[in-house]
Amino acid sequence: MEFAELIKTPRVDGVVLHRPFMPTVEGTLCLTGHHLILSSRQDNTEELWLLHSNIDSIEKRFVGSVGNIIVKCKDLRVIQLDIPGMDECLNIASSIEALSTLDSVSLMYPFFYRPMFEVIEDGWNSFLPRDAFKDLESMTDEWRLSEVNKDFTVCSSYPPLVAVPKSIDDDTLRKVATFRHGGRFPVLSYYHKKNGMVMMRAGQPLTGTNGRRCKEDEKLINATLRPGKRGYVIDTRTINVAQQAKARGGGFESEGNYPQWRRIHKAIERYNVLQESLIKLVEACSDQSHSMDRWLSKLEASNWQTHIKEILTTACLAAQCIDREGASVLVHGTEGTDSTLQVTSLAQIILDPACRTIKGFQSLVEREWLQAGHPFQQRCAQSAYSNSKPRQEAPVFLLFLDCVWQILRQFPCSFEFNESFLVLLFEHAYASQFGTFLGSCAADRARLSLPEKTVSLWSWVNRPQELEHLTNPLYEANSLVIWPSVAPQSLLLWEGVFLRWNRSSKCLDEAYDEMVHIIEYNKELQNKVNSLRRQLAQLETDDPLLNTP
Structure with a gap:
């Protein structure tokens, strides 16, 4: 298919663009095939380059002979185009609709994008499983990298390499895969070097109504326990939902078959409920006419902050079991690709200071989201403004980023990255010139040859001039476990995402610049103090009389 077939009117003059602030x-x-571009001959005006893949929906209105197209974007921006001529307006609108809803992944912009910057570090090779495993090997010899899934036949959503207990062979893994949803047998997510406890993740066990059992599964997860120790299974579904899953062939670990494991059910919502929550939240944030009561009631009705609280509470529980109880943990929900990953990745941010660095956080996103099989292609196909009926769309990754922002806000000196980094990841998960978030699993990325045909987001982010904007000036390395508060009054609306197009950030930007200036000035003064101390010490050494009282 040629893009030209979808573009009825490629160019219109005299178009007026309205943008926030x-x-x-x-x-x-x-x-063009991938962009909506508006350029002006006026001095000092910034061109608009908008990816079609960033467009969530459009609305058309007509006032006399001028047509208005309201473009609503996946990054929650809303812009308006005033187009002279009804025919031109209708043609532009239908072309945008066609180009923004292309189904074929291989026609998306990352396959056509050529970087205008020098790729110093290839992001596709920055966070390879073998490199991560070397760090694990330096701490313990109880785990191994298995290639049982090298051709993606054992589990279609797992990567080719997974970390499993050394005592478990590949034949056992194949049997366990038949007992877990989607073939997602338990694999290592995190090793806590302080006490050797681990966190694993998996899909639900397929026990069904007959209480099916798999001794290989029991052997695998028991292999992670130390002698005399118990473990915790954290199921991200309520007990009722888990019981209902039995009727569809799913289920949970019965205490009779897993006597060394205590099961805890936590309620984290899925799919449509989350998508509906995002739509309600954005609707509440977009309407400036609300009274205080109406605004607060709409914010509460969206349930967004409730979802944040549920996810953070469950992640804190997992971290507590590992760090304070000295117990290993297995996390799963139904598929093990959504709420499971929210919990395992947030628990690591709480427990592991390395995950709070820029590179460490990138590695976490690679391991626990991209390699772990979160279906970005489905979940991020629509944002809050889409008119089509949600299918598998859900803001699972955005909720995770929001939770990270909540922790960052409570511990502003413990993170090497700033809020801008989290906002950037949100934007690129929904629409990007880079191939990092394309596809829904490692098998998809291999089939599409993404490392060969597209540029990695990390290649761009990790250049010094970009890192400068994404680094937190308050950062001081903190080796401790950090325990975020999940009290309702501690959780705030993430204004940097949900209100950034609704009100100007000028004052906040100025305050941030002033803070950076003060920090730099403080460093200069500290250097002067240190220099003067060295000079004084030298003088005292050279002239003993200075030491005489």
């Missing part, structure tokens, strides 16, 4: 611009609108 920016002056109105009149210029020429051009449609």
Whole structure:
């Protein structure tokens, strides 16, 4: 298919662009296969380059002979185009709709994008499983890297390499895979070097109504326990939902078959409930006419902060079991690709200071989201403004980033990255020129040859000039476990995402710049103090009389 077939009117002059907090611009609108571009001959005006894949929905209105197209984006921005001529407006609108809903992944912009920057470090090779495993090997010899899934036949959503107990062979893993949802047998997620406890993740066991049992599964997860120790299974579903899953062939670990494991059920919502919550939240944030009571009631009705609280509470529980109880943990929900990953990745941020660095956080996203098989292609197909009926869309990754922001806000000196880094990841998960978030699992990325045909987001992010904008000036390495508060009054609305197009950030930006200036000035003064101390020490050494009282 040629893009030209979908573009009915490639160019229109005299188009007026309205954007939040920016002056109105009149210029020429051009449609390409991947971008909506508006450029103007006016001095000092910034061009608009908008990826079609970032467009969630459009609305058309007509006032006389001028048509208005309201473009609602997946990054929650809303812009308006005033287009002279009804035919041109209708043609542009239908072209945008066609180009923003292309089904074929291989037609997306990352396959056509050529970087304008020098790739110093290839992001596709920055966080390889073998490199991560070397760190594990330096701490323990109880685990091994298995290639049982090298051709993706044992589990279609797992990567080719997974860490499993050394005492468990590949034949056992194949049997366990038949007993777990989607073939997602228990694999290592995190090793806590302080006490040797581990966190694993998996899909639900397929016990069904007959109480099916798998001794290989029991052997695998028991292999992670120390003598005389118990473990915890954290099921991210309520007991009722887990019971109902039995009727569909799913289920949970019965205490009779897993006597050394205590099961805890926590309620984290899925799919449609989360998507509906995002839609309600964005709707509440977009309407400036609310009274205080109406605003607070709409915010509460969205249940967004409740979801944040549930996810953070469960992650804190997992971290507590590992660090304070000295117990290993297995986390799963139904598939093991959504709430499971929220919990395992947030628990690592709480427990592991390395995950709070920029590179460490990138590695965490690679391991616990991209390699672990979170279906980005389905979950991020629509955002809050889409008119089509949700299928498998859900803001699972956005909720995770929101939870990270809540912890960052409570521990502002313990993270090497700043809020801008989290916002950037949100934007690129939904629409990007990079191939990092394309596909839904490692098998998809291998089939699409993404490392060969696209550029990694990390290649761009890890350049010094980009890192400068994403680094937290308050950062001081903190080797301790950090315990976030999940009290309702401790959890705030993430304004940097949900209100950034609704109100100007000018004052906050100025305050941030002033803070950076003060920190730099403080460093200069500290260096002067240290220099003067060295000079004084030298003088005292050279002239003993200075030491005489």
